Amino acid sequence: MRKQLEMTSNTADDLSKEVSWIRMVASEFVRSKVNVVALGLFIISVLTALFAPTVAPHDPLSQDLMKRLLPPAWIGEGTGEHILGTDTVGRDVLSRVVFGARISMGIGLTSATIAGIFGVLMGLISGFFGRGISDLIMRITDAQLSFPFIIVAITIAAVVGSGLWKLIIILTLWGWAPFARVARSSVLSLKEREFILASRALGAHELRIMFFHILPNILSAVVVIWTFTLAQMILAESTLSFLGFGIQPPTPSWGEMLTTGRQYISSAWWLSIFPGVSIMLTVLAVNLLGDGLRDALDPNLRV
Amino acid sequence: MGRLIARRLLQLILVVVVIQTVLFFILRLSGDPVSLLAPADASPEFVEDLRERMGFNDPLYVQYLRFVQHTAVLDFGESFLTHRPAIEMVFDRLPATVELAGGALVLIILVAIPLGVFAAMGHGKSYGHFLTLIVVIGQAMPSFWLGILLIMVFSVDLRLLPSFGRGDLSHLILPSVTLAAWFMAKTTRVVRAEMLEVLRQDYIRAAHAKGIPYHLVVSKHAFRNVLITLTTVLGLDVGQLLGGAITTEIVFAWSGMGRQVVTAALARDYNVVQASVFVIAIIVVAVNLGTDILYHYLDPRIRAQ
Amino acid sequence: MTQTGSSDHTALQPLLQVKDLRTHFFTRDGVVQAVDGVDLTIQHNEIIGLVGESGCGKSVTALSIMRLLDHPGRIVSGEVTFDGTSILDLSEREMVDLRGSRISMIFQQPQSSLNPIFSVGEQIAEMFQIHQGMHKAAALDKAISLLCEVGIPDASTRAKSYPHQMSGGQAQRVMIAIALALNPELLIADEPTTALDVTVQAQILDLIRDLSRRINTAVLLITHELGVIAEMADRVAVMYAGRILETAHTKDLFAKSSHPYTQGLINSIPVLGKVEKRLNVIPGSVPNLVELPDGCRFAPRCQARREYDLEICNEQEPDLVLIGNGHKVRCWLHQSSEGRQVPLATDGGNES
Numbered sequence: 001m002r003k004q005l006e007m008t009s010n011t012a013d014d015l016s017k018e019v020s021w022i023r024m025v026a027s028e029f030v031r032s033k034v035n036v037v038a039l040g041l042f043i044i045s046v047l048t049a050l051f052a053p054t055v056a057p058h059d060p061l062s063q064d065l066m067k068r069l070l071p072p073a074w075i076g077e078g079t080g081e082h083i084l085g086t087d088t089v090g091r092d093v094l095s096r097v098v099f100g101a102r103i104s105m106g107i108g109l110t111s112a113t114i115a116g117i118f119g120v121l122m123g124l125i126s127g128f129f130g131r132g133i134s135d136l137i138m139r140i141t142d143a144q145l146s147f148p149f150i151i152v153a154i155t156i157a158a159v160v161g162s163g164l165w166k167l168i169i170i171l172t173l174w175g176w177a178p179f180a181r182v183a184r185s186s187v188l189s190l191k192e193r194e195f196i197l198a199s200r201a202l203g204a205h206e207l208r209i210m211f212f213h214i215l216p217n218i219l220s221a222v223v224v225i226w227t228f229t230l231a232q233m234i235l236a237e238s239t240l241s242f243l244g245f246g247i248q249p250p251t252p253s254w255g256e257m258l259t260t261g262r263q264y265i266s267s268a269w270w271l272s273i274f275p276g277v278s279i280m281l282t283v284l285a286v287n288l289l290g291d292g293l294r295d296a297l298d299p300n301l302r303v
Numbered sequence: 304m305g306r307l308i309a310r311r312l313l314q315l316i317l318v319v320v321v322i323q324t325v326l327f328f329i330l331r332l333s334g335d336p337v338s339l340l341a342p343a344d345a346s347p348e349f350v351e352d353l354r355e356r357m358g359f360n361d362p363l364y365v366q367y368l369r370f371v372q373h374t375a376v377l378d379f380g381e382s383f384l385t386h387r388p389a390i391e392m393v394f395d396r397l398p399a400t401v402e403l404a405g406g407a408l409v410l411i412i413l414v415a416i417p418l419g420v421f422a423a424m425g426h427g428k429s430y431g432h433f434l435t436l437i438v439v440i441g442q443a444m445p446s447f448w449l450g451i452l453l454i455m456v457f458s459v460d461l462r463l464l465p466s467f468g469r470g471d472l473s474h475l476i477l478p479s480v481t482l483a484a485w486f487m488a489k490t491t492r493v494v495r496a497e498m499l500e501v502l503r504q505d506y507i508r509a510a511h512a513k514g515i516p517y518h519l520v521v522s523k524h525a526f527r528n529v530l531i532t533l534t535t536v537l538g539l540d541v542g543q544l545l546g547g548a549i550t551t552e553i554v555f556a557w558s559g560m561g562r563q564v565v566t567a568a569l570a571r572d573y574n575v576v577q578a579s580v581f582v583i584a585i586i587v588v589a590v591n592l593g594t595d596i597l598y599h600y601l602d603p604r605i606r607a608q
Numbered sequence: 609m610t611q612t613g614s615s616d617h618t619a620l621q622p623l624l625q626v627k628d629l630r631t632h633f634f635t636r637d638g639v640v641q642a643v644d645g646v647d648l649t650i651q652h653n654e655i656i657g658l659v660g661e662s663g664c665g666k667s668v669t670a671l672s673i674m675r676l677l678d679h680p681g682r683i684v685s686g687e688v689t690f691d692g693t694s695i696l697d698l699s700e701r702e703m704v705d706l707r708g709s710r711i712s713m714i715f716q717q718p719q720s721s722l723n724p725i726f727s728v729g730e731q732i733a734e735m736f737q738i739h740q741g742m743h744k745a746a747a748l749d750k751a752i753s754l755l756c757e758v759g760i761p762d763a764s765t766r767a768k769s770y771p772h773q774m775s776g777g778q779a780q781r782v783m784i785a786i787a788l789a790l791n792p793e794l795l796i797a798d799e800p801t802t803a804l805d806v807t808v809q810a811q812i813l814d815l816i817r818d819l820s821r822r823i824n825t826a827v828l829l830i831t832h833e834l835g836v837i838a839e840m841a842d843r844v845a846v847m848y849a850g851r852i853l854e855t856a857h858t859k860d861l862f863a864k865s866s867h868p869y870t871q872g873l874i875n876s877i878p879v880l881g882k883v884e885k886r887l888n889v890i891p892g893s894v895p896n897l898v899e900l901p902d903g904c905r906f907a908p909r910c911q912a913r914r915e916y917d918l919e920i921c922n923e924q925e926p927d928l929v930l931i932g933n934g935h936k937v938r939c940w941l942h943q944s945s946e947g948r949q950v951p952l953a954t955d956g957g958n959e960s
Contacts, residue, residue, distance in 0.1 A: 139314070139317055139318060139321055140321060142314070142318055143318040143321050143322055145539060146318070146539050146542045146587050146591055147318070147322055147542050147546075147583070147584060147587055148542050148543055148545050148546020148547070148549075148583065148587075149546065150546040150547075150549060151546060151549070151564060151576075151579070151580055151583065152322075152325070152326065152329075152580075154549075154564070154565060154568045155326060155329060155330065155568055155576055155580070156329050157568075158568035158569060158571060158576075159329055159330060159571075231443070235445055238445055239445060239447065239550055242445075242447050242550065243549070243550065243553065243565055244565075244569065245568075245569075255445075258445075258447065258448060258451065261451065262447075262451055262554065265451060265454055265455055265459055265466075266455075266459045269455060272448070272451045272452075272455070275448075276444075276445070276448035276451070276452070279443075279444075279445050279448065280440070280443045280444050280445070280448070281443075283442075283443035283444075283445075284439060284440065284443035287439060287442060287443055288439060291439075427679070504720065505715060505717050505720040505721045506720060506721055506722055506723040506724070508676060508678075508715070508721070509713075509715060509721035509722070509723075509783070510723065511674075511676050511707065512674055512676060512707055512708065512712065512713040512715075513707065513708040513712070513734065513735060513738075513786060514704050514705060514706070514707035514708030514709055514712075514735075514738065514739060515704070515708075515734065515738055516701075516704050516738070517700070517704070519738070524723050524726075527725055528723070528724070528725060531725070601725070602724075602725065603724070603725055603727075603770040603772070604724055604725075604770065604772050
């Protein structure tokens with residue numbers, strides 16, 4: 001096996017080198033059972049989100065006031081028709097949890113990705129260009145790392161109103177800073193390395209340098225940060241929705257379900273338990289995935 | 304050291320300015336709040352007059368300069384809702400939030416530090432794995448949900464602790480546990496990782512070679528080095544703790560500034576929002592500066608510079 | 609100060625005796641046999657050099673003697689007898705008492721071996737506080753006089769310095785002060801000058817030699833430089849791939865080195881003033897310590913084996929046999945006459 005790897009990397013082109021690298025990382029990753037479980041949970045979450053209409057037994061919006069606040073199937077009046085019970089207007093909790101995955105995963109994945117692209121771009125700009133811009137960007141990341149962004153987030157949400165894309169933009173602003181820092185420090189350290197100087201001496205354009213030399217070098221770090229940001233975005237989205245600044249009812253989101261659930265703590269615990277467990281498991285899976293990826297890609301990454 | 308602190312202070316003031324400026328423009332983004340203030344049946348002339356009187360007809364930069372001027376003397380205007388000075392309303396609520404955050408901070412320090420050291424000692428052993436599991440779960444739980452769970456168990460079922468309001472120590476327990484949980488998990492993780500890192504250092508091996516008993520190597524040689532990193536981490540966390548207080552205050556009907564800022568934001572009571580943000584920013588800056596000074600005091604490598 | 613050195617039975621009993629020590633590292637990729645059957649004897653007051661390429665197990669041998677191995681390293685078998693007591697049978701508490709007071713150690717990286725957040729004075733004083741229960745003020749006074757002794761000028765001021773404020777040479781002097789504070793019987797110096805400037809290397813070696821002579825401390829000097837050995841050691845042990853290949857008095861080793869590996873090492877020392885076309889290096893590299901060859905560990909790189917075309921080298925490992933006054937070697941060239949596989953001496957026996 002090892003011999004084979006050496007052969008490919010010696011004789012074949014870059015592509016197969018990359019393939020063997022990915023293979024190595026993957027085999028390192030699956031070495032830990034925890035990683036495999038986390039990956040499984042994550043895939044389940046994504047699939048649930050993708051196929052929500054097929055998975056969900058009912059329309060998450062259809063109300064039935066005759067059947068309001070039914071407990072889960074295994075308790076008292078619970079019925080098999082509503083396995084996780086119904087809410088205050090008789091909507092199926094399971095279906096709402098399933099559709100909630102759509103919101104959580106959809107918004108989380110989108111905003112973490114945009115935050116990644118935006119953050120890396122800002123970091124590259126800050127690393128390459130003059131001190132003024134660089135300092136400004138770094139002060140902003142400073143502010144974000146020490147100041148509770150949630151206050152800015154609810155203020156923006158209060159001003160611009162809520163909506164899917166507005167929420168995604170707010171979350172992007174929430175999560176871009178770590179990407180920028182990693183990209184910037186990588187640019188600064190690579191900038192003076194020989195191969196960059198060499199390609200500059202050969203007349204390579206700054207942009208070319210950025211994309212062909214620096215990006216591959218920060219890929220591992222970015223992937224790991226992206227994973228942790230995804231977890232953070234899922235938590236942030238549920239928090240904003242819980243506070244009433246995120247997804248608006250009746251669209252089912254886990255945070256919004258907990259807003260209602262909170263008012264029925266003593267009578268209908270299932271309204272709070274299931275969306276909460278969903279958030280927890282998803283975030284847990286993504287965080288563990290991040291840990292596993294970091295260990296597999298580069299244990300020395302301190303992110 | 305004085306120069307370094309002065310430089311740091313300048314940086315931190317810049318942070319406050321950035322936050323305030325960004326917020327100012329965000330708040331003016333959607334036009335002005337006059338339409339909200341005027342009665343629904345007010346005539347257009349009345350609205351226009353009000354707008355003129357409140358200065359919303361001036362160019363944006365004039366408004367901004369005026370805002371900066373007022374900020375300098377802590378004048379954030381009146382609340383549109385209560386017609387009290389916004390800054391006063393924030394100061395009224397400040398003690399409750401400080402109490403909550405303080406309780407959480409005490410918990411973090413008392414629980415997470417020993418737990419982190421313990422987890423590092425248990426590296427590769429079963430109790431180490433168990434603690435790691437607790438930590439990852441703690442980091443995955445949204446705090447508002449944890450609050451709901453705690454109320455379910457300790458207030459509704461066991462009837463042990465009050466679920467809302469401020470009062471004696473028993474009122475503080477559930478909210479501060481709720482607020483602290485995520486940070487405890489994170490800090491445990493940081494302490495564990497840092498401890499393992501320090502224990503790998505040459506000077507730890509050298510300390511063992513000197514014949515220093517194991518518990519002293521850990522508590523003196525290793526832990527003091529961990530403490531230095533931890534100071535910075537905890538300093539940065541204070542700001543996030545104030546942010547986390549928002550959901551906690553809502554879940555436990557805790558009348559702090561977090562709950563107030565949500566109410567204000569929902570009602571577009573911008574002056575109160577702006578005043579709250581300013582006060583939080585100042586606290587964050589002060590804590591960061593304090594952390595820096597402490598850090599200088601603790602770490603001779605920096606002290607000497 | 610308590611000089612526990614038992615000079616009475618110096619002649620009877622070596623200070624430290626290591627027998628068939630095996631220390632393995634149980635890694636994910638297999639068992640690394642870092643130390644695999646090392647025999648080593650250290651007499652009172654002598655300086656013995658342990659030489660070999662990096663990765664041959666010198667440091668692991670030292671750490672095994674100190675019982676300071678990190679996970680996943682473990683002493684698998686063997687005996688380590690220090691002044692009549694078996695170190696491997698001591699409880700961890702007894703071992704802690706022994707470390708620093710009777711056996712101490714200095715390391716390759718003096719600056720990172722000092723705790724960055726304590727002053728060097730405090731770090732020296734700690735020895736007296738911990739091992740002798742001395743009060744801090746008195747201990748600090750002693751620390752200052754020790755700093756003087758190791759040649760740090762303006763000691764009372766320098767005692768307040770932190771490690772990052774010292775040069776590598778000064779830091780190593782501090783480490784020596786710590787190590788010799790309690791007049792130990794054995795000092796293990798693991799590559800003490802490798803990380804230092806060439807200009808201060810000699811000074812540090814002189815300091816180690818002079819102080820150890822003065823307080824009757826034996827030194828186990830670990831290095832990869834034969835030049836250092838020539839200057840310092842009374843006796844030398846040459847280590848390769850977890851085993852001792854040759855041991856002799858220093859002058860014998862340089863005069864009549866018997867193992868092809870030792871000869872290779874000696875030939876690879878660049879001689880001042882002699883211009884050579886290229887540096888004589890031993891071809892090849894240290895074998896993988898997970899899958900060791902069956903025969904002699906040096907066989908794959910051995911010139912002599914190729915010259916004499918010895919089959920046995922690849923099949924069976926030779927024993928460490930006595931070939932002269934305290935001179936032992938592990939090589940088929942010296943173990944069998946006329947290609948016979950019967951060793952000249954089955955066991956090296958006791959040196960004397």
